[in-house]
Amino acid sequence: MDFPIxxxxxxxxxxxxxxIAIIHVMINHPMAVGxxxxxxxxxxxxxxxxxxxxxxxxxxxxxxxxxVTTTAGALTGVGIxxxxxxxxxxxxxxxxxxxxxxWFTEWIIFVLEVSLILAYYxxxxxxxxxxxxxxxxxxxxxxLSISSWGTMAIIVAILGFMMDPGDWTKTPGLITGALNPxxxxxxxxxxxxxMVGAGLFAWFLMIFFVKKDREFRNKAIxxxxxxxxxxxxxxxxxxxxxxxxxxxxxQGNIDVAIAxxxxxxxxxxxxxxxxxxxVVVVVTVTIGLLxxxxxxxxxxxxxxxxxxxxxxxxxxVREFIRKPYVIGDYMYANGIRxxxxxxxxxxxxxxxxxxxxxREITEDNKVLAGQDxxxxxxxxxxxxxxxxxxxxKFDNLYGKDKTWDPAAMSAYIKGMHNARxxxxxxxGNDKELDALVAYVLQIKETGETLPGMQSAGxxxxxxxxxxxxxxxxxxxADASNVTP
Amino acid sequence: MTTSLLNLLYLAQSQTPxxxxxxxxxxxxxxxIVGVLIAMFLxxxxxxxxxxxxxxxxxxxQGRSILKxxxxxxxxxxxxxxxxxxxxxxxxxxxxxxxxxINVIYTVYFYSANALTGYVWxxxxxxxxxxxxxxxxxxxxxxxxxxxxxxxxxxxxxxLALALLLCVPFIFLTNxxxxxxxxxxxxxxxxxxxxxxxHNVIPRFLHFFNASLAVTGLFxxxxxxxxxxxxxxxxxxxxxxxxxxxxxxxxxxxTLMQFVIGPLVWLTLPRNMEMVGMNVVLTIGIIFAVIxxxxxxxxxxxxxxxxxxxxxxxxxxxxxxxxxxxxxxHMYREQILIPHTDDMEDETAIYVKSxxxxxxxxxxxxxxGGSALNGELLFTKTCATCHAMDKVLAAPPLIDVAKTYKDNxxxxxxxxxxxxxxxxxxxxxxxxxxxxxEKLTAIAEYILKATGNSTEAxxxxxxxxxxxxxxxxxxxxxxxx
Numbered sequence: 001m002d003f004p005i006x007x008x009x010x011x012x013x014x015x016x017x018x019x020i021a022i023i024h025v026m027i028n029h030p031m032a033v034g035x036x037x038x039x040x041x042x043x044x045x046x047x048x049x050x051x052x053x054x055x056x057x058x059x060x061x062x063x064x065x066x067x068v069t070t071t072a073g074a075l076t077g078v079g080i081x082x083x084x085x086x087x088x089x090x091x092x093x094x095x096x097x098x099x100x101x102x103w104f105t106e107w108i109i110f111v112l113e114v115s116l117i118l119a120y121y122x123x124x125x126x127x128x129x130x131x132x133x134x135x136x137x138x139x140x141x142x143x144l145s146i147s148s149w150g151t152m153a154i155i156v157a158i159l160g161f162m163m164d165p166g167d168w169t170k171t172p173g174l175i176t177g178a179l180n181p182x183x184x185x186x187x188x189x190x191x192x193x194x195m196v197g198a199g200l201f202a203w204f205l206m207i208f209f210v211k212k213d214r215e216f217r218n219k220a221i222x223x224x225x226x227x228x229x230x231x232x233x234x235x236x237x238x239x240x241x242x243x244x245x246x247x248x249x250x251q252g253n254i255d256v257a258i259a260x261x262x263x264x265x266x267x268x269x270x271x272x273x274x275x276x277x278x279v280v281v282v283v284t285v286t287i288g289l290l291x292x293x294x295x296x297x298x299x300x301x302x303x304x305x306x307x308x309x310x311x312x313x314x315x316x317v318r319e320f321i322r323k324p325y326v327i328g329d330y331m332y333a334n335g336i337r338x339x340x341x342x343x344x345x346x347x348x349x350x351x352x353x354x355x356x357x358x359r360e361i362t363e364d365n366k367v368l369a370g371q372d373x374x375x376x377x378x379x380x381x382x383x384x385x386x387x388x389x390x391x392x393k394f395d396n397l398y399g400k401d402k403t404w405d406p407a408a409m410s411a412y413i414k415g416m417h418n419a420r421x422x423x424x425x426x427x428g429n430d431k432e433l434d435a436l437v438a439y440v441l442q443i444k445e446t447g448e449t450l451p452g453m454q455s456a457g458x459x460x461x462x463x464x465x466x467x468x469x470x471x472x473x474x475x476x477a478d479a480s481n482v483t484p
Numbered sequence: 485m486t487t488s489l490l491n492l493l494y495l496a497q498s499q500t501p502x503x504x505x506x507x508x509x510x511x512x513x514x515x516x517i518v519g520v521l522i523a524m525f526l527x528x529x530x531x532x533x534x535x536x537x538x539x540x541x542x543x544x545x546q547g548r549s550i551l552k553x554x555x556x557x558x559x560x561x562x563x564x565x566x567x568x569x570x571x572x573x574x575x576x577x578x579x580x581x582x583x584x585x586i587n588v589i590y591t592v593y594f595y596s597a598n599a600l601t602g603y604v605w606x607x608x609x610x611x612x613x614x615x616x617x618x619x620x621x622x623x624x625x626x627x628x629x630x631x632x633x634x635x636x637x638x639x640x641x642x643x644l645a646l647a648l649l650l651c652v653p654f655i656f657l658t659n660x661x662x663x664x665x666x667x668x669x670x671x672x673x674x675x676x677x678x679x680x681x682x683h684n685v686i687p688r689f690l691h692f693f694n695a696s697l698a699v700t701g702l703f704x705x706x707x708x709x710x711x712x713x714x715x716x717x718x719x720x721x722x723x724x725x726x727x728x729x730x731x732x733x734x735x736x737x738x739t740l741m742q743f744v745i746g747p748l749v750w751l752t753l754p755r756n757m758e759m760v761g762m763n764v765v766l767t768i769g770i771i772f773a774v775i776x777x778x779x780x781x782x783x784x785x786x787x788x789x790x791x792x793x794x795x796x797x798x799x800x801x802x803x804x805x806x807x808x809x810x811x812x813x814h815m816y817r818e819q820i821l822i823p824h825t826d827d828m829e830d831e832t833a834i835y836v837k838s839x840x841x842x843x844x845x846x847x848x849x850x851x852x853g854g855s856a857l858n859g860e861l862l863f864t865k866t867c868a869t870c871h872a873m874d875k876v877l878a879a880p881p882l883i884d885v886a887k888t889y890k891d892n893x894x895x896x897x898x899x900x901x902x903x904x905x906x907x908x909x910x911x912x913x914x915x916x917x918x919x920x921x922e923k924l925t926a927i928a929e930y931i932l933k934a935t936g937n938s939t940e941a942x943x944x945x946x947x948x949x950x951x952x953x954x955x956x957x958x959x960x961x962x963x964x965x
Contacts, residue, residue, distance in 0.1 A: 002503035002592065004599040004669070016606065070573050071616040078576065078583075079609035085587070086602055089595035093506045096587050100511035104520075107580045114577040118570055337507075343842035352835060354503040396911055397878045408877055415869035421918045454602030457673040460499045 001336070001353050006086045007379045007452030012387035013087040014380075018319070020083050022312050024076035029190065029311065031065045032073060032148045034198025036117075038227060039065075040141030045223070047134055053216050059124050060209045061202055066121040070114070088380060090335035091162075091326040099158050106154040109147050116144035149191065156187050159318070162327050185245045189238035192231040193311060196281070199228040200304040203288070207300055218292035225288035232282060277306035323422040332424035334380050341427060348429040349376050355453070356461040361431045370439025371450065373432045384443045384450045391444045404444070409437045500667040500824065503592050504832045510588060518814065521585035526810050528582055530699065531575035533692075536649055537700025538568040539619070543642045550635050556719045560727075565623050565642070567707065572616055590663060592828065593821065597663035597678075601655070604675035608655055611648050618645035653692050657685050664820050665754065683752040691745045694738045701735030702799060709792055725788035732791075736780045739773065739802070746770070753816065756823065762815040769808025776801035859930025862923050866916070873934065879910050886935035893928035893938075900924055 008016060039058045046054025085092045096103065120140045127137035160182035203224050210217040284303040288295060326333045336344065343352075350356050350372055358369040374390070382390045397412070398404045410433050417425040426433060442448070510517065542565045549557035586594050598605050622641040625631045631638040658679045662672065668681040679685050707713060708727040715724045722730070750766070779794045779801070786793070870879035889895040901924070903913035916924065932938035 002505075003595050006599040006602040020609065067617075067620050070569075071613055071620065074573070074576050075609050075613045075616070078580065079606070081583075082598070082606055082609065085595055086598055086606060089591075089599065090506070093587070093591045093595060094508055096584065096591075097506060097508040097511050100517075100584070100588055103584055104581070107577075107584065110580065111577050114573050118573060122570070339843055340839055342846040343839045346842060347838075352504075354501050412869050412878065415865060418866040418919075419869045419916075420914050452602065454599060455674050457671075458501065458600070458669055460501045460670055 001090075001349065001355075001376055003089045004355055004453040004458045005375050005379060006454050007375070007383075007450065008386075009379075009383045009449045009451060010386040012381070012383050014319075015387060017080065017083045017087060018316075020076050020079040021319075022315055023072065024080055025315055026308055026311060027068055027073040027076065028152070029194035030197030030201045030307075032069050032113075033152050033191070034194035034196070035061065035065050035202065036141065036148045037145035037195070038198045038202055038224070040138060040145055041227070042223070043141060044138050047138065053210075053213070054220075055128075057206070057209055057216075057220060059121075061205050062121055062124070064205060066117060070117065074114070088326055088335050090337075091331055094327060094331065095158060095162070099161070102154055102157060106151050109150040109154070113144065113147040113151055116140055116147060120144050152190065152194070153187055156190060157183050160186050162322055162325075182242075182245055185238065185242040189235070189242040189314075192235035192238055193307075193314075195231040196228050196235055197307050197311065199224045199231070199285075200281070200307050203300050204304045214293065221288045221292040221295060225285050225292070228281075228285045229289060232285070236278075277310055280306055320422070324417060324424040332427075334377050334424050334427065336377075336424070336427045341425065344427045345425075345429055348432050349373065349427055350432060350461070353461050355458045357459050359462050361435050366435045366438045367442050369432070370435035370437070370442075373428055373436045374439055375450065377427050377436070379450070379452075385447060386449075390440055394440065394444070404441060406434070406437045406441060409440065410434060413437070499670055500827075501669060502666075502824070502827045502831050503596070504835045505828055506591050507832060507836050514589065517585050517589055521582050521589065522807075522810050522814055524578065524581035524585070526806055528575060528578040529692075529695075531571045531578055533696040533699035534571035534703055535568055535575050536653075536693075537696035537698075537703075538564050538571060539642065539646045539649055540697065541700060541704070542568065542622075543639070543646050546635075546639050546642065550639055554721070556721050559718055562626055563707070563713070564704070565619075565626065567703075568619055569616075569623055572619065576612075586660075590817075590821075593663035593666070594659070596666070596669065597659045600662060600669060600672045601659060601675040601678050604655055605659060608652060611651055611655075615645045615648035615652075618642070618648070653689055654679065654685070657688050657692070661685050661688070664817060666824050682754050684749065684754070687745060687749040687752050691742065691749050694741050694745055698735045698738040698742070701731045701733075701738065702795075702802070704731040705735070705792065705795060709795075723788065725791050728791050729784060732780060732783050736777070736784060739777060739780065742773070743770075754820070756820060759816060759819055762812045762819070765808050765812040765815065769805040769812065772801045772808070773805040776805065857923060857926040859926040859928075860934075862919075862927050863930050866919055866923075866927060870913075879913065880907060882931055883935050886931055886937045889928075889932065890937045891932070893925055893932055896928035896931060897921065897924040900928075 007013060039062050042054050042058040042061075046052065046058065081092070120137070123137065123140075127133040157180075160180050203221065206217060206220050206224075210220060281303045284299065322328060324332055326335065329338065331337050336349075350359055350361070350369060353372065353376060356369075356372040356376070358365045358372055361369045374384075378390060382388050382393070385391060394404060394409065398408075410430075413426050413433060413436065417423045426436075428436070443450075542561045545557040545561035545564065548554065549561060618641050622638065622645065625638065625641075655675075658675065661684055662668070662678045662681060665681060671681060672678045705728050708715070708724060708731065713724075715722070715727065719727070776798050779798050783791060783794050783798070870877055871882055871885075873882050875881055900913075900916040900919075902915055902917075905912045919927075929938070
């Protein structure tokens with residue numbers, strides 16, 4: 001309502017966030033949070049046993065992680081922020097005001113993390129000289145591990161908050177926001193997930209780094225297998241705890257989250273597949289521990305791909321289960337605050353919109369008004385003809401080749417949040433609802449699309465200008481005297 | 485008369501949007517956040533300067549070494565290349581704090597500018613990512629056999645990275661320029677039109693470009709002076725003093741050029757009132773820069789044994805200059821936004837008042853309405869979206885369904901919580917567990933009563949819900965086959 005509306009009418013806005021966020025998590029969890037302690041442990045193990053091969057392997061793995069985390073990892077992290085502020089500036093703007101100090105603290109730890117990884121990698125060879133400097137280098141690795149985990153620990157508080165703000169809506173504040181009931185379970189789930197992911201990724205890299213030395217390769221495989229086995233039980237405990245804590249209503253949505261609505265019945269199968277991959281990971285890791293030389297190269301790839309897929313799946317479910325909210329109980333996914341609803345539903349969203357063609361709906365401007373309403377109320381998740389298209393939704397409901405009944409559509413939209421609890425209630429009044437239906441009917445008919453304001457520009461709603469001229473004439477007293 | 489004339493003039497120009505601000509208090513004292521913004525932005529820009537300046541110098545020295553076959557140039561290029569990848573990591577991480585601060589203080593302005601330049605703005609991420617990966621590739625393949633044979637190919641990697649890096653400041657400058665002028669937002673259709681809402685972006689880019697080379701020049705004076713930087717036995721044509729002098733010259737030339745570009749930036753700044761405070765601060769900055777220039781000139785002409793003696797004072801003086809420029813820039817930002825921020829605060833206050841009134845009214849209504857379990861009302865809210873009593877909407881009519889559940893409301897509840905799919909012609913029913921057992925039971929009892937499938941009471945008049953029934957022309961839709 002208050003920001004120019006960025007909208008990607010083909011891919012859908014959520015796609016942009018999803019792509020960036022999933023890449024970020026896939027890099028950050030295994031390659032930073034999980035890998036840094038594993039590498040440090042490997043380095044320490046090599047130092048203790050005096051076997052130089054551990055040191056060489058650890059540095060090689062670190063090199064890959066160093067390159068990836070300081071480029072794609074860091075920039076997708078910033079990218080999540082940039083993309084969310086493009087797509088839901090209302091939400092991110094509110095979160096930043098609530099969590100400024102959390103983000104600020106995270107930033108300090110982030111500075112520490114980047115400085116430490118630069119030191120850890122770039123000084124690896126220089127600090128081999130004496131036992132003392134080697135131990136100091138290992139300490140750098142330890143500090144790096146702690147700060148990598150620390151940045152995740154803080155950001156998870158914010159993620160948990162978005163799903164369930166706990167008591168925050170009653171007593172606003174940073175601490176109540178961070179101590180929401182989902183915080184610890186999420187952290188307890190992500191931490192071992194990152195550790196196991198790191199183990200599997202390290203394992204995958206060993207295929208390339210230890211080719212010839214069969215004996216050492218087996219040792220290394222056994223090493224990461226033990227690492228994974230130590231973390232696996234915690235992973236299951238964390239996953240269960242997390243799942244258990246997700247509020248009742250959100251739990252009801254999970255089966256819809258895993259697939260689309262039509263797939264709801266098959267969600268059990270998907271859940272089952274997730275379990276299968278978990279079992280495959282356990283089996284592979286056990287084989288790696290007991291019979292490491294039994295492992296063919298391809299077999300090493302499977303568990304890694306599976307854990308990445310599981311991670312991606314969990315992120316997807318997490319993104320979905322917080323619906324219909326973008327900030328639980330405070331702001332709906334359309335970016336409109338819950339407390340704004342009574343006003344907007346009675347007086348209309350267009351009355352208070354900054355960017356719209358129409359303020360007062362008439363028979364003539366109905367479709368244009370409907371487009372404004374669609375832009376404000378629907379575009380954060382829906383497109384006209386692209387991904388998650390609104391036309392397609394009604395096609396499924398009423399039939400693609402049928403004539404849709406506007407009255408039935410109005411009735412549907414008005415009550416859809418009850419029937420489909422992942423949808424926010426319609427935020428506007430009845431006139432706007434009719435306008436929206438008229439617009440949807442038109443785009444079904446014509447197949448027209450809706451460009452975002454990043455390319456089409458803005459239209460300022462008619463009378464917002466009323467205040468400014470007065471000020472200008474008062475402030476420019478001299479100028480008005482000069483004017484003949 | 486004059487007022488209305490001005491009004492007309494105003495309307496003939498573009499309109500100014502006055503959005504509502506986020507109705508949450510700032511998380512900290514505004515002055516503190518401003519302090520974070522100014523200080524951390526300067527640290528960020530220092531590393532950005534080193535990254536860009538370093539990339540330019542690497543590309544330059546490597547290019548010259550390929551053309552003229554100079555070994556010294558190649559060594560120098562590699563030494564600088566090693567520093568870029570560190571600077572770039574620091575540049576990113578140090579950019580987060582000012583970005584956070586600007587997000588908090590200028591929420592509406594910054595996000596609006598971002599949205600208006602959306603595609604290019606988000607394009608920052610892949611652009612910088614690719615540039616960084618290329619810089620690593622360039623650095624870590626420097627001594628590879630393949631690249632030693634194909635030096636021009638190797639050089640083209642850093643040239644490509646440089647081209648990408650040069651795009652980034654345009655994106656940032658366009659955004660932070662655009663955010664200050666809400667009256668121009670209406671003219672913007674995409675990034676390139678946003679770049680030219682006034683004439684300030686290009687001069688600022690040049691200002692930044694010069695600064696990058698000046699800062700990197702000074703940095704290199706320090707870097708080649710480090711004991712760990714080996715000169716003897718490595719460089720054939722230059723001594724340590726020669727290198728220092730060379731980088732001092734570089735810093736001097738580009739600082740000197742700032743005396744031309746700086747005023748150009750100042751002249752192209754749109755202004756809505758006299759900006760005395762800013763001008764005073766900027767002038768102080770310029771005075772410090774002039775003193776630094778004198779010292780720089782002395783350093784360039786100094787003898788080999790003493791060159792570098794004034795390095796610290798020079799850095800100190802120029803730091804003051806940079807701090808003054810950063811502060812002046814902030815003062816400009818604040819002042820240019822004052823009228824609009826006032827308007828926005830007024831609008832937001834009005835909005836919040838209306839919102840609270842509506843909220844209160846709703847509370848009163850709810851209190852008056854009571855909270856008894858009214859099956860019919862719950863049905864209308866929850867089910868009538870898809871089900872009508874005797875018509876096909878998106879789902880089968882209830883007179884049809886209810887027969888199956890005669891005297892069995894619990895059956896309806898069970899089904900509603902975990903629906904199967906009996907009729908393939910309709911989309912599957914979503915699970916309704918979120919409504920809760922109590923309410924679902926009330927709805928089920930109402931359905932059975934209303935359709936005459938309950939023996940407990942007389943069949944009630946089949947009441948079509950307000951939301952679906954009467955308004956629906958019964959013949960116009962047969963939604964699904």
